[in-house]
Amino acid sequence: xxxxxxxxxxxxxxxxxxxxxxxxADMKEKPAPxxxxxxxxxLELEELYPIFCEELxxxxxxxxxRYIDIPEEIQDFYKMYRPSPLIRAYNxxxxxxxxxxxxxxxxGNNTSGSHxxxxxxxxxxxxxxxGLKGLTTETGAGQWGTALAEACSFYNLPxxxxxxxxxxxxxxxxxxxMETFDAKVIASPSxxxxxxxxxxxxxxxxxxxxxxxxxxxxxxxxxxxxxxYVLGSVLNQVVLHQSIIGLESKIAMEMxxxxxxIVIGCAGGGSNLGGLIAPFMQDRLTQKASPRxxxxxxxxxxxxxxxxxxxxxCDTGRVTPLAKMYTLGxxxxxxxxxxxxxxxxxxxPILSKLYHDGHMEATSVEQTKVFEAAVLFAKQETIxxxxxxxxxxxxxxxxxxxxxxxxxxxxxxxxxTGTGYFDMTAYNSYLNNSMKDYxxxxxxxxxxFDRLPKVNA
Amino acid sequence: xxxxxxxxxxxxxxxxxxxxxxxxADMKEKPAPxxxxxxxxxLELEELYPIFCEELxxxxxxxxxRYIDIPEEIQDFYKMYRPSPLIRAYNxxxxxxxxxxxxxxxxGNNTSGSHxxxxxxxxxxxxxxxGLKGLTTETGAGQWGTALAEACSFYNLPxxxxxxxxxxxxxxxxxxxMETFDAKVIASPSxxxxxxxxxxxxxxxxxxxxxxxxxxxxxxxxxxxxxxYVLGSVLNQVVLHQSIIGLESKIAMEMxxxxxxIVIGCAGGGSNLGGLIAPFMQDRLTQKASPRxxxxxxxxxxxxxxxxxxxxxCDTGRVTPLAKMYTLGxxxxxxxxxxxxxxxxxxxPILSKLYHDGHMEATSVEQTKVFEAAVLFAKQETIxxxxxxxxxxxxxxxxxxxxxxxxxxxxxxxxxTGTGYFDMTAYNSYLNNSMKDYxxxxxxxxxxFDRLPKVNA
Numbered sequence: 024x025x026x027x028x029x030x031x032x033x034x035x036x037x038x039x040x041x042x043x044x045x046x047x048a049d050m051k052e053k054p055a056p057x058x059x060x061x062x063x064x065x066l067e068l069e070e071l072y073p074i075f076c077e078e079l080x081x082x083x084x085x086x087x088x089r090y091i092d093i094p095e096e097i098q099d100f101y102k103m104y105r106p107s108p109l110i111r112a113y114n115x116x117x118x119x120x121x122x123x124x125x126x127x128x129x130x131g132n133n134t135s136g137s138h139x140x141x142x143x144x145x146x147x148x149x150x151x152x153x154g155l156k157g158l159t160t161e162t163g164a165g166q167w168g169t170a171l172a173e174a175c176s177f178y179n180l181p182x183x184x185x186x187x188x189x190x191x192x193x194x195x196x197x198x199x200x201m202e203t204f205d206a207k208v209i210a211s212p213s214x215x216x217x218x219x220x221x222x223x224x225x226x227x228x229x230x231x232x233x234x235x236x237x238x239x240x241x242x243x244x245x246x247x248x249x250x251x252y253v254l255g256s257v258l259n260q261v262v263l264h265q266s267i268i269g270l271e272s273k274i275a276m277e278m279x280x281x282x283x284x285i286v287i288g289c290a291g292g293g294s295n296l297g298g299l300i301a302p303f304m305q306d307r308l309t310q311k312a313s314p315r316x317x318x319x320x321x322x323x324x325x326x327x328x329x330x331x332x333x334x335x336x337c338d339t340g341r342v343t344p345l346a347k348m349y350t351l352g353x354x355x356x357x358x359x360x361x362x363x364x365x366x367x368x369x370x371x372p373i374l375s376k377l378y379h380d381g382h383m384e385a386t387s388v389e390q391t392k393v394f395e396a397a398v399l400f401a402k403q404e405t406i407x408x409x410x411x412x413x414x415x416x417x418x419x420x421x422x423x424x425x426x427x428x429x430x431x432x433x434x435x436x437x438x439x440t441g442t443g444y445f446d447m448t449a450y451n452s453y454l455n456n457s458m459k460d461y462x463x464x465x466x467x468x469x470x471x472f473d474r475l476p477k478v479n480a
Numbered sequence: 481x482x483x484x485x486x487x488x489x490x491x492x493x494x495x496x497x498x499x500x501x502x503x504x505a506d507m508k509e510k511p512a513p514x515x516x517x518x519x520x521x522x523l524e525l526e527e528l529y530p531i532f533c534e535e536l537x538x539x540x541x542x543x544x545x546r547y548i549d550i551p552e553e554i555q556d557f558y559k560m561y562r563p564s565p566l567i568r569a570y571n572x573x574x575x576x577x578x579x580x581x582x583x584x585x586x587x588g589n590n591t592s593g594s595h596x597x598x599x600x601x602x603x604x605x606x607x608x609x610x611g612l613k614g615l616t617t618e619t620g621a622g623q624w625g626t627a628l629a630e631a632c633s634f635y636n637l638p639x640x641x642x643x644x645x646x647x648x649x650x651x652x653x654x655x656x657x658m659e660t661f662d663a664k665v666i667a668s669p670s671x672x673x674x675x676x677x678x679x680x681x682x683x684x685x686x687x688x689x690x691x692x693x694x695x696x697x698x699x700x701x702x703x704x705x706x707x708x709y710v711l712g713s714v715l716n717q718v719v720l721h722q723s724i725i726g727l728e729s730k731i732a733m734e735m736x737x738x739x740x741x742i743v744i745g746c747a748g749g750g751s752n753l754g755g756l757i758a759p760f761m762q763d764r765l766t767q768k769a770s771p772r773x774x775x776x777x778x779x780x781x782x783x784x785x786x787x788x789x790x791x792x793x794c795d796t797g798r799v800t801p802l803a804k805m806y807t808l809g810x811x812x813x814x815x816x817x818x819x820x821x822x823x824x825x826x827x828x829p830i831l832s833k834l835y836h837d838g839h840m841e842a843t844s845v846e847q848t849k850v851f852e853a854a855v856l857f858a859k860q861e862t863i864x865x866x867x868x869x870x871x872x873x874x875x876x877x878x879x880x881x882x883x884x885x886x887x888x889x890x891x892x893x894x895x896x897t898g899t900g901y902f903d904m905t906a907y908n909s910y911l912n913n914s915m916k917d918y919x920x921x922x923x924x925x926x927x928x929f930d931r932l933p934k935v936n937a
Contacts, residue, residue: 029493030559036486102487103571103862114560114634132589134864134899176859177571196653196904200864203855203907398660402633405560407591407657442591444901447653450660 028124030113032275034106040270041093043263046301046373048089049308052380054259054372055347057083058334063478066344074241074343075260076251078149082260091263093145100144100177101267104133109275110439114403116423123426125419126283127439128272128299129406134200135170137409137441138295139255142264143167146253147174156249157181161211161236163291164364164411165190165197166441167255172204185211185239187366189230189359197445211236218242218340232356233292233367238340256292257337257346257371265298272436273302283314283436285422289414290318290327290385291364293371299438300383307382316383317422318374319414321393323361323461326351326370327378327385329468334478335369345476348375351463352471358461362390362449363410368471388417389460394453396420397443409441410449485581487570489732491563497727498550500720503758503830505546506765509837511716511829512804514540515791520935523801531698532717533708535606539717548720550602557601557634558724561590566732567896571860573880580883582876583740584896585729585756586863591657592627594866594898595752596712599721600624603710604631613706614638618668618693620748621821621868622647622654623898624712629661642668642696644823646687646816651902668693675699675797689813690749690824695797713749714794714803714828722755729893730759740771740893742879746871747775747784747842748821750828756895757840764839773840774879775831776871778850780918781814783807783827784835784842786925791935792826802933805832808920809928815918819847819906820867825928845874846917851910853877854900866898867906 047053056065071080082091093101112125130138150158158180162168168184175182184206191198191210198208211231212219218238222229229235237254244252255261276282286303288296296318306312318327330349337343339354348369355368370378377383390410397413399420400406408416419437426433443450452458504510513522528537539548550558569582587595607615615637619625625641632639641663648655648667655665668688669676675695679686686692694711701709712718733739743760745753753775763769775784787806794800796811805826812825827835834840847867854870856877857863865873876894883890900907909915 030556031493033490036488099487099570100862113556134858134862136901140862173859173862177862196901199904199908199911200901202911203858203864205859401591401660402630402662405557405591405597405630405634407660444593444653444657447656451656454656454659 028111028279031108031110032278033108034271034274036102038274039101039106040267041098042090043093044266044270044301044305045085045088045091045263046304047086047259049305050376052376053086054376058345058478060336060345060476073245074252076150076153076155079146079260082263083258094148097145097148104140106271107132109272112404115400118399118403119420119423119427121423121427122430122432123423124432124434125423126436128268128436129439130268131409131439131442135166135173136444137166137170138265138268138298139167139170140173141267141298142255142261142294143170143174145264147171147178147180150251151178151180155251158251158253159183159240159244160253160255161185161233161240163187163190163233163366165194165445168206169197169200171253171255172201172206175206176204182206183243184208185213185236187211187231187233187236193448194445211239213239216242218342222339230359232339234339234353237338238342241338241342256294256367257369259373261294262297262371262373265294266301268295268298268438269301269303272299281434282312284433285315285317285435287317287319287415287418287435287437289365289411289438289440290320290370291411292367292369293374295438295440297371297374304377304382317418318378318383318385319418320385320387321361321363321365321414322387322389323463324351324357324366325387326368328387331472331475332375332379333475335475337369345478346372348372349378351468352474354474355471360459360461362446362452362458363393365411365414386418388414391453391458391460393417394450394458406439407443408439409443410446412440485568485736488565488567489735490565491728491731493559495731496558496563497724498555499547500550501723501727501758501762502542502545502548502720503754503761504543504716506762507833509833510543511833515802515935517793517802517933530702531709533607533610533612536603536717539720540715551605554602554605561597563728564589566729569861572857575856575860576877576880576884578880578884579887579889580880581889581891582880583893585725585893586896587725588866588896588899592623592630593901594623594627595722595725595755596624596627597630598724598755599712599718599751600627600631602721604628604635604637607708608635608637612708615708615710616640616697616701617710617712618642618690618697620644620647620690620823622651622902625658625663626654628710628712629658629663632663633661639663640700641665642670642693644668644688644690644693650905654902668696670696673699675799679796687816689796691796691810694795695799698795698799713751713824714826716830718751719754719828719830722751723758725752725755725895726758726760729756738891739769741890742772742774742892744774744776744872744875744892744894746822746868746895746897747777747827748868749824749826750831752895752897754828754831761834761839774875775835775840775842776875777842777844778818778820778822778871779844779846780818780920781823782844783825785844788929788932789832789836790932792932794826802935803829805829806835808925809931811931812928817916817918819909819915820850822868822871843875845871848910848915848917850874851907851915863896864900865896866900867903869897
């Protein structure tokens with residue numbers, strides 16, 4: 024018999040995790056290593072130092088340390104906006120007339136509007152500790168850029184953000200938020216880098232992509248004295264930092280004598296999904312439990328459900344190391360009418376490996392269905408979700424409806440990664456019925472696959 | 481010796497207040513009654529029924545019931561987004577190098593982005609319970625309109641919002657948020673009402689004002705079958721509902737063995753200030769304690785600090801009852817370059833009476849100083865504040881700096897009413913140094929005073 028469940032459960036500061044959990048330590052089959060694109064050999068630690076600060080480079084390659092201490096300074100920063108609440112969606116359950124119990128972990132109650140701050144503060148802290156002069160990064164929907172701007176401002180660390188042009192234009196206010204936190208924001212592709220200039224020459228009207236913005240940020244970091252590059256998703260270090268989401272969720276559920284039958288997260292590069300599922304995936308890998316784990320991605324950018332598991336560049340300009348992951352090809356650009364984030368061509372190598380090995384499921388959803396779920400959720404739960412998060416809501420609702428049909432009282436946990444206050448252009452197009460769905464054709468996708476780098480590994 | 485203070489303290493559901501506190505019950509001298517503008521006699525309950533739903537009309541006139549039960553349905557709604565955290569501003573204290581202890585009650589973690597939801601849900605609930613067909617209201621910065629849209633959507637109650645035109649134009653996304661929650665949003669003044677048409681005829685280019693939008697909303701409600709009007713500030717019922725802010729704050733501070741020496745709130749119509757200070761003002765009125773209580777208003781709309789304590793209309797169109805309050809005259813319109821909310825010409829009659837009787841202080845601040853405080857706060861505490869809230873931040877910072885100079889370790893509590901995500905146009909003008917201050921001249925104010933209604937009461 025489960026305990027009386029409050030609408031919102033907050034851990035106390037004492038209950039907050041003091042270590043991150045490194046999922047790789049419990050994977051018998053490790054994710055494939057990053058390769059040097061020139062030699063096609065696994066990257067050595069020292070080869071990462073020109074790109075990442077040293078502590079983060081170590082975390083990136085650490086496949087074995089199960090728990091990593093969260094430095095006290097980062098714990099203190101976390102306490103400014105965490106713990107995030109675990110919320111029981113009583114009203115959504117009622118509206119769906121489902122026997123399912125729906126929980127969500129809400130990461131949107133901070134100014135970045137998302138979970139991104141969890142890794143941003145870690146990355147800014149380690150960079151500052153190493154005495155770096157500044158950081159560069161890219162941002163798509165703007166949540167990562169905002170989060171990193173907040174963290175860098177707190178540590179007095181200069182930051183340059185390459186913002187995907189289509190977002191830069193759709194979301195001028197996001198730019199102002201980052202500028203409030205002293206960040207320099209540049210629309211990408213731009214003429215401030217070689218790779219940006221080359222992309223603009225080929226395609227002057229491009230709306231940009233995360234892959235392209237990454238190329239520019241990496242080039243800028245590696246050509247500026249004392250600068251390093253940081254990334255808000257995909258990387259192993261990011262999945263590590265984001266494990267705080269899942270760890271808090273699990274503690275809270277244990278306090279309620281609950282355990283999820285299904286864990287659902289939206290998936291772009293994998294930062295939220297990897298963090299949310301971490302301790303539940305640990306239970307699967309160590310055979311303590313076997314929750315279903317579902318990644319939800321947009322039908323317009325279906326890397327897990329329709330991509331290839333292959334080595335690819337992490338960026339469009341082909342300047343990064345090669346990562347083995349589910350990918351649509353590093354120059355894949357989702358249709359401009361795709362509204363939410365989750366625009367990345369690839370997927371976290373950790374999640375890609377777990378998916379490849381059958382430890383999780385993946386599904387893709389069309390954006391009008393996503394916004395339908397977003398509006399239903401907003402009205403019932405009073406939180407206006409980010410379009411990204413609404414992918415997970417869509418699938419949670421679909422699973423809860425299935426429960427209504429089968430009569431099963433399953434426990435569903437999903438990640439509500441953020442709020443949609445800066446996505447009102449997209450909401451408006453949904454409300455006006457001008458939003459269109461887009462599913463790339465097999466031929467479109469094949470073009471991307473044909474251009475995958477040849478790797479003999 | 482105070483207990484160890486966490487960064488954020490959340491009450492549990494069990495600790496949440498189950499009653500609102502009615503400040504009027506402890507006022508020996510009651511606020512002056514509302515007058516019928518025709519007869520100049522105190523309004524009878526029945527005279528309010530065409531405007532407000534019955535339960536709210538009763539609350540409006542109830543000067544004696546000290547505690548009023550919060551209906552369970554409203555408690556359940558509160559649990560979707562409350563309790564709000566009491567936060568210790570450790571990093572702000574450090575940045576200011578002050579011995580003061582700064583606490584703030586953060587009401588911005590819900591989709592309305594402010595404390596407004598606390599009264600919106602109560603008003604929508606009572607209206608639904610009475611079987612009304614719909615509601616009308618006005619909104620300035622947009623927080624109240626958003627809050628009420630959320631609440632009405634939850635209870636399936638149609639809503640028409642008259643939105644001050646200057647905000648409507650500056651904040652198109654606010655409109656979309658309200659529309660997401662099914663509200664009909666109309667820029668005010670509009671040609672949908674007689675009063676709107678009259679105002680437009682006199683001043684076709686007006687940016688509107690809260691007072692004018694109120695006139696339109698009242699006219700619409702009283703001329704539409706089964707509709708009533710609701711208001712997000714000024715009214716006694718609103719101050720009652722908002723007492724949840726202060727009640728939660730006081731419980732949380734008691735858990736920390738703390739008590740504020742100074743309580744600071746921004747003041748537009750008084751909804752947040754009246755709620756935040758309620759139990760602390762009770763302590764003053766009942767001589768249990770004597771915290772300083774400070775209202776902070778914009779220098780461009782200085783009703784407490786430069787207004788007259790007199791009977792006036794609550795709206796520009798002179799259709800509402802007369803309220804005795806500090807007022808700049810019901811046709812006062814703050815300069816268009818004033819960015820934040822707090823644009824109302826009057827002030828809650830309860831707060832006006834308390835101020836008049838010397839139970840609280842008031843100060844006014846210029847908006848560039850307000851945004852300076854907002855940016856400092858955002859960088860230290862990672863929350864981007866609403867411009868309205870930043871008025872309280874400004875004064876809290878000034879008091880903390882005084883403490884640094886005197887060496888006193890005072891305990892300061894202020895209300896952080898909301899977030900500024902929809903105010904980036906104003907932030908942008910501050911960051912670009914294009915923001916100007918505006919202080920009305922004595923002559924300007926005299927014009928408003930000259931047009932005050934003649935009341936013989």
